[in-house]
Amino acid sequence: xxxxxxxxxxxxxxxxxxxxxxxxxxxxxxxxxxxxxxxxxxxxxxxxxxxxxxxxxxxxxxxxxxxxxxxxxxxxxxxxxxxxxxxxxxxxxxxxxxxxxxxxxxxxxxx
Amino acid sequence: xxxxxxxxxxxxxxxxxxxxxxxxxxxxxxxxxxxxxxxxxxxxxxxxxxxxxxxxxxxxxxxxxxxxxxxxxxxxxxxxxxxxxxxxxxxxxxxxxxxxxxxxxxxxxxxxxx
Numbered sequence: 001x002x003x004x005x006x007x008x009x010x011x012x013x014x015x016x017x018x019x020x021x022x023x024x025x026x027x028x029x030x031x032x033x034x035x036x037x038x039x040x041x042x043x044x045x046x047x048x049x050x051x052x053x054x055x056x057x058x059x060x061x062x063x064x065x066x067x068x069x070x071x072x073x074x075x076x077x078x079x080x081x082x083x084x085x086x087x088x089x090x091x092x093x094x095x096x097x098x099x100x101x102x103x104x105x106x107x108x109x110x111x
Numbered sequence: 112x113x114x115x116x117x118x119x120x121x122x123x124x125x126x127x128x129x130x131x132x133x134x135x136x137x138x139x140x141x142x143x144x145x146x147x148x149x150x151x152x153x154x155x156x157x158x159x160x161x162x163x164x165x166x167x168x169x170x171x172x173x174x175x176x177x178x179x180x181x182x183x184x185x186x187x188x189x190x191x192x193x194x195x196x197x198x199x200x201x202x203x204x205x206x207x208x209x210x211x212x213x214x215x216x217x218x219x220x221x222x223x224x225x
Contacts, residue, residue, distance in 0.1 A: 004153070034213070043115065043216040044154075044203070089154065091214075099214075101146075101154035 004092045006102035013080050014110050020076040021105040023090030027071035032093040035064055035075055038104070039086040047075075047088075080109040113138055113208045117217035124194055124224050131190045132220045134204035139184035144214070145177070146203045154203070160187045194224045 005024045013019045025033065032051045038044040048057040053068040061078045077084055087104040094100070114137040124130050134143065145157040157177055158166040166179040180188045191198050205216045 036214075036216075041218070043218045044214075046213040046215070049213055091154075099156060103151070103153045 004090065004100045004102040006088075006090060006105050008105060009103065010106040010108070012108045012110060015080060015082060017080050017109075018076065018078045019080055019107070020074050021088065021107075023073045023075070023092075023102055025071050025073075025090070025092040025100075025102075026094075027069060029094040029096065030068045030071075030092070031095045031097075033066055033068075033073050034091040034093065035073070036089040036091065037086045038089055044089060075105075077107070080107075082109045082111050085109045113140065113206050113215040115204060115206065115215055115217040117202075117204060117220050119220055120218065121221040122223070124222065126195055126224060128194055129190055129192045130194065130222060131188050132202055132204075134187045134189070134217055136185045136206055138208075140206040140208060141184070142207060143181065143187045144205045144207075145179065145187070145189045146205065146216075148201045148203070149197075150199070157189070157202075191222065194222075196224045198222065199224045 007022050034049050035047040036044040037047055048064045050066040055066040057064050063076045066073045085108050087106045089104045090102045092100045116135045118133045143160045146154045147157055148154045156169050157172045158168045160166045160179050160181040162181045162184050176192055178190045202220045203216050205214045208215050
């Protein structure tokens with residue numbers, strides 16, 4: 001079982017603050033890195049699928065970067081809003097077609 | 112995208128009983144996946160269910176404990192058998208859809224075993 005780590009485990013920010021968190025994964029046998037947002041009582045929703053070293057993806061105020069050589073990805077949220085409150089999961093997909101999820105970062109945005 | 116529903120959304124069950132969770136997809140998909148998230152843990156893959164063949168279980172999960180059915184391309188069930196408090200988790204089904212390998216998840220079933 002591979003180790004996919006996310007930090008911090010939880011985070012409280014004020015509305016309007018920008019924030020970021022980290023997903024660390026093995027640098028070998030990399031195929032893809034997925035980010036999901038999981039709001040309470042809803043399905044996890046795919047945010048980004050990242051495959052190439054140096055990838056940068058953006059969706060609205062949320063963006064992500066990928067470094068496959070050192071095994072990490074950052075998720076950034078600019079100008080956090082209360083509706084951004086959720087658990088953000090990353091998932092490492094290896095060349096053997098196996099998915100490994102991190103434990104998630106729980107974000108609470110305080111109005 | 113795919114729309115996935117799960118039933119029940121939550122349940123409280125007694126030790127030793129079994130619960131069957133249903134997963135319905137609004138389009139035909141080849142593979143469906145069942146995950147579990149125990150409190151404070153990662154989402155962990157239980158098994159992959161292909162229509163017309165036996166499910167493939169991940170290490171640490173066995174068919175006797177988590178029997179799965181996949182009668183057609185839009186439906187699957189996962190049964191949690193002979194439950195114990197350690198089975199208290201959120202159980203999610205998901206499908207891969209499209210070319211980008213994104214997974215689409217159901218809303219989950221929150222199971223508490225007392």
